[in-house]
Amino acid sequence: MIKFLFDRDTWQEVIDSMSKNKLRTIITMVGVWWGILLLIGLLGSARGIENSFNRSFSDFATNSVFIFGQRTSKPFKGFQEGRAVRLKLSDAERIKENIEGVEFVVPRNQRSGFVVRKALSGSYGVAGDYPLLDVVQKKKLIKSQGRFINQTDIDNNRKVAVISEDIYKQLFEKDEDPFGELIRINDINFKVVGVFETTPFGGPQTDIHIPFSTFQQIYNQGDNIGWMMITGEREYDIKQLEEDIKLSLRNMHKIHPADKRAFGSFNLGELFKSVESFLTGMQFLTWFVGIATLIAGVFAIGNILLITVKERTKEIGVRRALGATPFEIKRQIVVEAVFLTMIAGLMGIISGGWILILIDKTLGQGDDATFVNASVSIGVVFIALLILVILGTLIGLIPAFKATSIKPIEALREE
Amino acid sequence: MLKINQLHKSYPIGDSSLHVLKGIDLDVESGEMVAIMGSSGSGKSTLLNIIGMLDEADSGDYILDDVPIKNLNEKKAAIYRNKFLGFIFQSFNLINYKNALENVALPLYYQGLKRKERQEKGKFHLKKVGLLDWAHHLPSELSGGQKQRVAIARALAANPKLLLADEPTGALDTTTSYEIMEFLQQLNDEGKTILIVTHEEDIAEMCKRVVRLRDGIIMEDKKVNQVRASQYV
Numbered sequence: 001m002i003k004f005l006f007d008r009d010t011w012q013e014v015i016d017s018m019s020k021n022k023l024r025t026i027i028t029m030v031g032v033w034w035g036i037l038l039l040i041g042l043l044g045s046a047r048g049i050e051n052s053f054n055r056s057f058s059d060f061a062t063n064s065v066f067i068f069g070q071r072t073s074k075p076f077k078g079f080q081e082g083r084a085v086r087l088k089l090s091d092a093e094r095i096k097e098n099i100e101g102v103e104f105v106v107p108r109n110q111r112s113g114f115v116v117r118k119a120l121s122g123s124y125g126v127a128g129d130y131p132l133l134d135v136v137q138k139k140k141l142i143k144s145q146g147r148f149i150n151q152t153d154i155d156n157n158r159k160v161a162v163i164s165e166d167i168y169k170q171l172f173e174k175d176e177d178p179f180g181e182l183i184r185i186n187d188i189n190f191k192v193v194g195v196f197e198t199t200p201f202g203g204p205q206t207d208i209h210i211p212f213s214t215f216q217q218i219y220n221q222g223d224n225i226g227w228m229m230i231t232g233e234r235e236y237d238i239k240q241l242e243e244d245i246k247l248s249l250r251n252m253h254k255i256h257p258a259d260k261r262a263f264g265s266f267n268l269g270e271l272f273k274s275v276e277s278f279l280t281g282m283q284f285l286t287w288f289v290g291i292a293t294l295i296a297g298v299f300a301i302g303n304i305l306l307i308t309v310k311e312r313t314k315e316i317g318v319r320r321a322l323g324a325t326p327f328e329i330k331r332q333i334v335v336e337a338v339f340l341t342m343i344a345g346l347m348g349i350i351s352g353g354w355i356l357i358l359i360d361k362t363l364g365q366g367d368d369a370t371f372v373n374a375s376v377s378i379g380v381v382f383i384a385l386l387i388l389v390i391l392g393t394l395i396g397l398i399p400a401f402k403a404t405s406i407k408p409i410e411a412l413r414e415e
Numbered sequence: 416m417l418k419i420n421q422l423h424k425s426y427p428i429g430d431s432s433l434h435v436l437k438g439i440d441l442d443v444e445s446g447e448m449v450a451i452m453g454s455s456g457s458g459k460s461t462l463l464n465i466i467g468m469l470d471e472a473d474s475g476d477y478i479l480d481d482v483p484i485k486n487l488n489e490k491k492a493a494i495y496r497n498k499f500l501g502f503i504f505q506s507f508n509l510i511n512y513k514n515a516l517e518n519v520a521l522p523l524y525y526q527g528l529k530r531k532e533r534q535e536k537g538k539f540h541l542k543k544v545g546l547l548d549w550a551h552h553l554p555s556e557l558s559g560g561q562k563q564r565v566a567i568a569r570a571l572a573a574n575p576k577l578l579l580a581d582e583p584t585g586a587l588d589t590t591t592s593y594e595i596m597e598f599l600q601q602l603n604d605e606g607k608t609i610l611i612v613t614h615e616e617d618i619a620e621m622c623k624r625v626v627r628l629r630d631g632i633i634m635e636d637k638k639v640n641q642v643r644a645s646q647y648v
């Protein structure tokens with residue numbers, strides 16, 4: 001068998017037969033090529049989109065919800081409806097202590113502030129934050145020597161600021177070292193201690209973080225907090241957790257238990273779940289389409305090969321009359337089919353690869369790219385190729401089996 | 416060379432069956448040149464195909480070169496066809512995407528000969544049928560007579576003991592037919608055993624023995640004085 005595969009005559013026969021049956025050869029090859037190409041294109045794009053989503057989400061605790069106070073919509077225990085609801089620091093502590101499944105509670109305050117540095121200025125969101133925020137949101141610090149707000153900042157009401165990359169670009173010269181530099185927020189000097197990367201996605205954005213205690217002091221906030229960000233333990237359903245927390249908050253604030261509007265929320269976990277199921281759906285669809293394409297390709301090939309059954313049967317009859325054994329005939333056809341589908345499949349893989357490179361070059365660059373690292377695993381591709389080769393071979397074997405199972409004279413009689 | 420004893424063959428047709436060969440007895444010695452004649456549908460081709468192991472008899476004995484041919488597996492049958500038998504068909508049955516030389520060399524491929532050897536032998540036989548200059552032409556570029564000569568060269572390539580020709584001149588005009596017959600006579604002179612199915616009397620007369628079939632049995636079997644084809648060419 002090995003000798004057979006390295007025999008020049010074997011390949012001469014394959015080439016002869018392929019070049020004789022040009023139409024069949026071309027259509028078979030186009031079918032396989034197109035199937036593989038589409039499969040790679042689809043799987044690769046799907047992976048690219050998935051990667052893009054994952055990159056956007058990666059900085060966020062996905063099992064999290066933001067809760068903030070609004071106004072009551074039902075009168076309760078002598079209170080009129082329409083009462084403003086303000087969250088307190090104590091609420092955060094009690095939720096952390098009382099509600100099962102809560103991992104972190106991060107109280108936050110935010111205001112807009114007028115920021116000046118030298119001749120440059122702008123209006124930005126300024127938030128008072130605890131170090132915990134960094135644990136939950138995982139700020140990506142850009143300059144290695146920078147840091148986020150720490151406990152000492154909080155304890156000493158320090159006037160330090162961690163700013164976003166955008167603000168750094170707007171308020172500083174290119175390549176200027178921001179550390180230790182001062183910026184004025186509403187006429188108070190803050191020292192810049194960190195710069196973080198801006199993520200394109202995932203809930204409320206903040207431009208400048210200052211210590212929570214400093215914020216309290218400057219804006220005279222008392223124990224009020226703007227909102228809190230709550231993350232749930234992995235195994236807890238974030239939607240359920242949100243309901244539990246709101247109910248307990250309504251209880252603490254003497255609000256009607258059914259007053260849905262008293263507390264607003266933004267459930268990142270829910271959003272993430274729907275995106276995730278969208279991605280799963282897309283992946284499923286892609287596989288479905290890809291496999292359907294492969295099957296359609298194989299059937300197209302099958303048709304073409306079957307059309308030539310009669311012609312082939314006669315030829316096989318002649319060969320048998322000249323002394324070819326059934327094994328020799330089938331072997332030849334298998335080599336031919338495998339060769340044909342392999343070449344076409346490899347061409348499909350190569351052009352599929354080009355398409356993915358093209359996608360990457362045109363749509364895959366930059367931070368907000370639609371396709372990030374569009375790629376397919378080589379294993380998947382080779383399994384697809386293997387399936388095609390096997391199916392192509394089986395289809396190619398149909399005439400061979402037919403023509404070798406009948407008597408040679410019957411094969412010869414085929415017109 | 417071959418011995419046939421009470422050979423029967425019928426074809427199923429719908430629910431009934433058509434009894435084509437009804438007990439054929441035939442002995443052919445080495446070196447004979449036999450014409451098998453009979454009206455259309457008398458079973459000439461059927462008989463020849465059974466002799467050539469392209470078809471199987473229902474009952475009866477067939478001994479080819481001292482080997483009983485019965486229930487051979489297809490692999491063995493293929494080897495016998497390759498070594499003992501050469502076929503010449505009315506419709507030539509050349510492989511249309513192979514040139515003359517490749518067609519002639521094909522049986523040698525199945526004999527497992529080396530490429531070079533095949534080429535040499537193929538050329539030798541093509542030369543014998545006078546078509547060496549046409550070695551690299553496709554069958555579609557050849558005339559009927561030329562195609563049949565390529566087919567004869569192919570049948571000869573494996574140096575078989577028995578040549579079987581089913582109406583080899585059926586698709587050819589008289590002159591070309593006689594050329595082919597002249598060549599077959601030469602081969603017979605050299606010692607090849609040849610069986611020719613034909614329904615043309617003049618072709619039959621160019622053989623050494625004529626077997627006539629009718630209604631599935633041999634009606635007449637006689638030696639004839641061979642008419643040499645060369646006198647007409």
Ligand SMILES: Nc1ncnc2c1ncn2[C@@H]1O[C@H](COP(=O)(O)OP(=O)(O)OP(=O)(O)O)[C@@H](O)[C@H]1O
Pocket residue numbers: 426427428433435453454455456457458459460461462614
């Ligand atoms: N595969 C088959 N199935 C059914 N009947 C067949 C088959 N082959 C041959 N026959 C029938 O058997 C009979 C003998 O056929 P065969 O081909 O042997 O005749 P023949 O003598 O060669 O005739 P011709 O001179 O026309 O070639 C015919 O009646 C034919 O119809």
Ligand SMILES: [Mg+2]
Pocket residue numbers: 459460461581
């Ligand atoms: Mg006939």
